[in-house]
Amino acid sequence: MSKTDKINMVQAINWALDDAMAADENVIVMGEEVADPEGGGIVKVTAGLSNKYGSRVRSTPISETGFMGAAVGAAVVGIRPVVEIMLMNFVAVCMDPMTNHAAKLRFMSGGQTHVPLVIRTMTGSGFQQGGQHSDFLEAWFCHTPGIKVVMPSNPAEAYGLMRASIEDDDPVLFVEHIGSYWTPGPAPERGSSIPLGRARVVREGKDVTLIGYSRSVADILSVATKLSESGIDSEVIDLRTVQPLDTQTVFESVKKTGRAVVVHEAVRSFGVGAEVSARIHEALFRDLKAPVQRVASVDAPVPYAKHLEAAFLYSHADIEAAVRQTFV
Amino acid sequence: MTSTVPDRSVLVAIYRKMALVKLNDERVIATIKAGKLFMPFYSARGQESIPAAISVLLDPTDYLVTIYRGVHDMVAKGVPLKQLWAEFAGRTTGTCKGKGGPMHITHPESGCMVTTGIVGSGIPIGAGLALAAQLRGEKRVAVTNFGDGASNIGAFHEGLNLAAVWKLPVIFVCQNNLYAEHTAFAKGTSVEQIATRAVSYGIPGVRVDGNSPVAVYAAAKDAIERARAGAGPTLLEAVTFRFNGHVLGDAGEYIPKEEYAAAVAADPFPRYRNWLIEQGHASADELSAIDASIDAEIDEAVEFAFSSPLTEGSEVRRDVYAQGQQEGSAQ
Numbered sequence: 001m002s003k004t005d006k007i008n009m010v011q012a013i014n015w016a017l018d019d020a021m022a023a024d025e026n027v028i029v030m031g032e033e034v035a036d037p038e039g040g041g042i043v044k045v046t047a048g049l050s051n052k053y054g055s056r057v058r059s060t061p062i063s064e065t066g067f068m069g070a071a072v073g074a075a076v077v078g079i080r081p082v083v084e085i086m087l088m089n090f091v092a093v094c095m096d097p098m099t100n101h102a103a104k105l106r107f108m109s110g111g112q113t114h115v116p117l118v119i120r121t122m123t124g125s126g127f128q129q130g131g132q133h134s135d136f137l138e139a140w141f142c143h144t145p146g147i148k149v150v151m152p153s154n155p156a157e158a159y160g161l162m163r164a165s166i167e168d169d170d171p172v173l174f175v176e177h178i179g180s181y182w183t184p185g186p187a188p189e190r191g192s193s194i195p196l197g198r199a200r201v202v203r204e205g206k207d208v209t210l211i212g213y214s215r216s217v218a219d220i221l222s223v224a225t226k227l228s229e230s231g232i233d234s235e236v237i238d239l240r241t242v243q244p245l246d247t248q249t250v251f252e253s254v255k256k257t258g259r260a261v262v263v264h265e266a267v268r269s270f271g272v273g274a275e276v277s278a279r280i281h282e283a284l285f286r287d288l289k290a291p292v293q294r295v296a297s298v299d300a301p302v303p304y305a306k307h308l309e310a311a312f313l314y315s316h317a318d319i320e321a322a323v324r325q326t327f328v
Numbered sequence: 329m330t331s332t333v334p335d336r337s338v339l340v341a342i343y344r345k346m347a348l349v350k351l352n353d354e355r356v357i358a359t360i361k362a363g364k365l366f367m368p369f370y371s372a373r374g375q376e377s378i379p380a381a382i383s384v385l386l387d388p389t390d391y392l393v394t395i396y397r398g399v400h401d402m403v404a405k406g407v408p409l410k411q412l413w414a415e416f417a418g419r420t421t422g423t424c425k426g427k428g429g430p431m432h433i434t435h436p437e438s439g440c441m442v443t444t445g446i447v448g449s450g451i452p453i454g455a456g457l458a459l460a461a462q463l464r465g466e467k468r469v470a471v472t473n474f475g476d477g478a479s480n481i482g483a484f485h486e487g488l489n490l491a492a493v494w495k496l497p498v499i500f501v502c503q504n505n506l507y508a509e510h511t512a513f514a515k516g517t518s519v520e521q522i523a524t525r526a527v528s529y530g531i532p533g534v535r536v537d538g539n540s541p542v543a544v545y546a547a548a549k550d551a552i553e554r555a556r557a558g559a560g561p562t563l564l565e566a567v568t569f570r571f572n573g574h575v576l577g578d579a580g581e582y583i584p585k586e587e588y589a590a591a592v593a594a595d596p597f598p599r600y601r602n603w604l605i606e607q608g609h610a611s612a613d614e615l616s617a618i619d620a621s622i623d624a625e626i627d628e629a630v631e632f633a634f635s636s637p638l639t640e641g642s643e644v645r646r647d648v649y650a651q652g653q654q655e656g657s658a659q
Contacts, residue, residue: 028463056463061493066452066486073456073470076441077391079463096483100446101453109434110424111647113441145648169650244649 006184009176012155013045013120016162017082019190021053024080027166028056030067031084031120035059042086043122043181064094068119072101075117080166088123088175089132091140102171103146117171118162124178124215125265125313131301136214136266141173142243142275148172148196149243153217155185160194161240168196177215177265197244201253205235208259208323211250211276213239216263216314223319232323242272247279254280258289259326263319268296290326295319332546338384339609340618342541343600345380347615348622349400350597352409355626356399356416360576364634367416367430370397371572374539377596378503378566379404381544382471385552391457391470392440393450396431397570401473406438409629419636426639427647448478451487451500458491458498458555469555470498477508479522485529488563492529497555499548500563503538505570510582526563538566539596571595 007015021027029046033039038059040047050057060067064085071081085091091098098119106114125134138149148170152158158176165172202217203224210220217238224234235253239246254260260280262273273294280292295314303312333339353373359365375397383404386392394401402412407423415422416430423435431445441457444450454472461468478484479502491498502522506513519525526533534551536543544566551562569591573580580588604610 058494061486061489063486063490065483066455066490069449069452069483069487070456070459070490073393073442073453073458074460074463075456076453077457077460079460096446096449097452101442101444101449105434105442106649107647108424108428108432109647110422110427112424112434112436114650148649 007187009155012159020166027080068094068097075115082118085121088121122176130304134302151175151214156188159188163193199246199249200238203236205233207233209253212263261293263295293322345404346376349376369576372400374571375568377541381541382548393454393472396445407435410632413629413633417633420639421636448481448483455491458496476504488529491561495560498561499551502565523565533563535565538568
């Protein structure tokens with residue numbers, strides 16, 4: 001396949017796992033239904049891997065506390081497990097191994113051990129899955145020192161960030177948006193990786209900085225195109241990883257534009273947007289032409305009905321209104 | 329004592345570990361009570377037969393997981409006293425530079441991989457260490473320790489099931505000291521014997537007198553051999569008692585006086601010591617010499633700890649992430 005061909009994020013992550021497993025025999029894959037006899041994952045991200053790598057790809061019982069704890073134990077002695085938590089809400093049943101153990105063992109052991117673990121999970125509203133199958137909970141983990149949080153926006157980014165996550169010596173939570181899985185994009189260069197903690201300027205502009213990650217990057221780009229027709233020149237930043245947070249790239253942009261809007265699908269209060277906004281205000285208060293705006297979902301559980309989901313999630317009109325607010 | 333009595337050298341090795349665990353526990357308490365050390369301490373006085381008998385069957389490369397009441401397990405497995413005491417005292421020479429403390433001791437050289445302060449959490453982690461050994465085709469085993477209270481938490485059931493399904497080389501050691509914090513065993517546990525819970529997972533469940541080093545040794549030997557042979561996990565319930573309550577300072581009002589008095593009267597340490605002498609396995613002089621050498625070793629460890637420099641405050645920013653990524657963000 002040549003570099004110019006398009007693939008989707010399911011294929012891109014599958015490639016990343018395949019290439020990482022080929023490169024390092026310590027890389028294993030665990031999770032519910034990840035092996036081929038069980039379907040290779042419910043959206044087929046891990047399809048074909050168990051046929052190729054045998055017992056290094058393990059379907060687990062529906063037992064997140066059990067297999068997440070086991071992944072932590074194996075990682076402590078140098079195995080690099082990539083664990084799939086089928087849907088992000090299910091992290092709530094294995095928070096203890098993730099936050100009390102994976103995130104803290106390096107520190108609590110005085111650096112003698114560490115946990116090179118990747119936790120893949122998917123989520124996203126818009127599929128009428130209701131309140132326990134759709135949440136974005138990244139802020140919970142950003143608030144836990146010791147764990148990194150990666151949220152890719154397109155197939156090529158997902159490949160490079162997954163390779164870096166697996167190579168990373170810290171635990172990484174890798175959040176995949178269901179709504180981004182089947183959107184084609186340019187194929188990644190196999191073997192390449194994208195360092196964690198470096199944001200990407202997706203579109204250059206001079207009037208306002210629009211900051212997003214995961215699916216909001218596509219929404220922001222679409223709004224930026226529309227705004228350009230009315231003479232507003234937006235710079236768009238894809239954070240890629242929300243922990244570590246690349247404040248340097250954000251600050252350089254906001255120094256130039258003097259305006260910033262942060263957009264995410266997670267609920268508004270106490271979220272990543274609040275942190276980004278606070279850091280901009282702390283560092284660049286005198287450079288700002290207007291207060292930083294946040295665009296996010298309503299502070300409520302994700303509802304079921306289609307029209308209610310639409311009322312819960314931010315709209316392109318919300319992003320546009322927030323941008324215009326910075327020009328008032 | 330049971331019929332399968334190990335060789336004299338093993339019996340004495342077990343004694344040495346029991347004495348080390350007991351004398352060290354007593355010294356910690358004395359040092360805290362003297363006001364020279366401030367730390368939360370979950371004494372395992374009374375439970376020393378269990379780690380002493382198990383650890384003589386293990387190599388340093390075998391993995392250990394234990395809990396906040398786990399200093400006995402660590403010391404028996406081989407965590408050096410000097411580094412242990414330095415950790416208690418928050419010194420730079422401590423196992424974890426004072427950042428883990430007694431509830432999170434880690435010492436990979438002796439196989440002490442994870443110590444957890446969360447009840448039950450170590451059970452799946454032990455399974456994971458065993459998974460690593462299985463994936464690599466190694467012969468090492470993982471021993472994961474916990475109390476009776478942990479057998480009622482989800483992680484116990486998930487960990488045993490996973491280890492059974494994958495036939496992992498792990499020994500689940502439930503040190504049943506009859507109290508989960510302040511709650512008597514029977515009030516919080518649906519079965520009379522925790523070992524019977526193994527039936528649910530299709531693995532052997534063995535209940536022994538945890539105050540009999542010979543009984544623990546025999547049961548642990550079977551379980552470890554089974555794990556090394558690739559036959560999967562065992563749940564080993566060792567029934568015992570803790571003499572100093574849940575955490576040091578706990579007056580133990582919830583323990584009936586008669587029960588406590590009977591347990592202390594049956595203290596496994598003097599009982600085993602007397603048995604060794606009566607059976608002619610060791611002389612009183614030989615055992616006293618062991619005690620004296622351990623006392624000297626503890627003296628040296630305490631001296632080492634308190635003469636080591638305190639860990640600097642800047643350490644709180646280290647080991648959060650891998651080197652060079654300390655704060656996870658540019659500030």
